[in-house]
Amino acid sequence: AQSVTQPDIHITVSEGASLELRCNYSYGATPYLFWYVQSPGQGLQLLLKYFSGDTLVQGIKGFEAEFKRSQSSFNLRKPSVHWSDAAEYFCAVTRSYNTDKLIFGTGTRLQVFP
Amino acid sequence: KAGVTQTPRYLIKTRGQQVTLSCSPISGHRSVSWYQQTPGQGLQFLFEYFSETQRNKGNFPGRFSGRQFSNSRSEMNVSTLELGDSALYLCASSLDAGGLYNEQFFGPGTRLTVL
Numbered sequence: 001a002q003s004v005t006q007p008d009i010h011i012t013v014s015e016g017a018s019l020e021l022r023c024n025y026s027y028g029a030t031p032y033l034f035w036y037v038q039s040p041g042q043g044l045q046l047l048l049k050y051f052s053g054d055t056l057v058q059g060i061k062g063f064e065a066e067f068k069r070s071q072s073s074f075n076l077r078k079p080s081v082h083w084s085d086a087a088e089y090f091c092a093v094t095r096s097y098n099t100d101k102l103i104f105g106t107g108t109r110l111q112v113f114p
Numbered sequence: 115k116a117g118v119t120q121t122p123r124y125l126i127k128t129r130g131q132q133v134t135l136s137c138s139p140i141s142g143h144r145s146v147s148w149y150q151q152t153p154g155q156g157l158q159f160l161f162e163y164f165s166e167t168q169r170n171k172g173n174f175p176g177r178f179s180g181r182q183f184s185n186s187r188s189e190m191n192v193s194t195l196e197l198g199d200s201a202l203y204l205c206a207s208s209l210d211a212g213g214l215y216n217e218q219f220f221g222p223g224t225r226l227t228v229l
Contacts, residue, residue, distance in 0.1 A: 036220075043204055043223055045220070046219075101170045102157075103159070107157075
């Protein structure tokens with residue numbers, strides 16, 4: 001069965017520091033991978049997605065993620081965090097050509113200190 | 115272009131009642147998916163509708179049902195509400211262009227509280 005693991009429930013960083021949020025997936029076929037962000041009281045916004053090709057993908061708001069098949073990972077990174085990045089981040093996976101049934105991880109809550 | 119809209123935004127019901135939530139997708143989007151978000155279970159897929167037909171279904175009891183209208187608007191219904199149904203219900207729409215070009219856009223959600 002497909003599954004997504006986000007090992008870190010809560011991460012705290014200082015503004016300006018670098019950030020890496022971890023995501024590991026379990027999937028038998030080629031996965032489609034996503035990172036979403038959810039601010040309090042809001043829906044989910046897509047940060048970036050990986051379908052194939054270059055394993056380093058760029059997203060919005062300065063985020064990037066690297067797909068590592070050997071490690072079954074799709075970690076999200078940002079070189080310098082801003083206070084407005086404080087939110088909850090979700091990694092998700094779906095099977096090829098049917099991206100409307102997303103399997104989400106449990107999320108990582110990011111807190112940013114000034 | 116207007117985003118995905120969900121109504122109502124907040125709802126309070128009592129156990130045993132039923133509830134209907136509404137979702138209007140982005141104009142031109144044909145696929146609508148529903149998700150339940152709770153602190154304990156996280157984000158879980160409920161079902162997906164395309165062209166008025168349920169195309170995918172998650173692992174939820176039959177009390178949870180949905181439908182889609184010819185204009186792609188969708189409703190979900192929960193009958194015989196239980197305390198555990200308290201959650202944020204998110205709707206997402208997509209073009210359903212397939213694969214690389216498909217992306218789900220989420221609405222702000224409906225916060226359901228069951229007392």
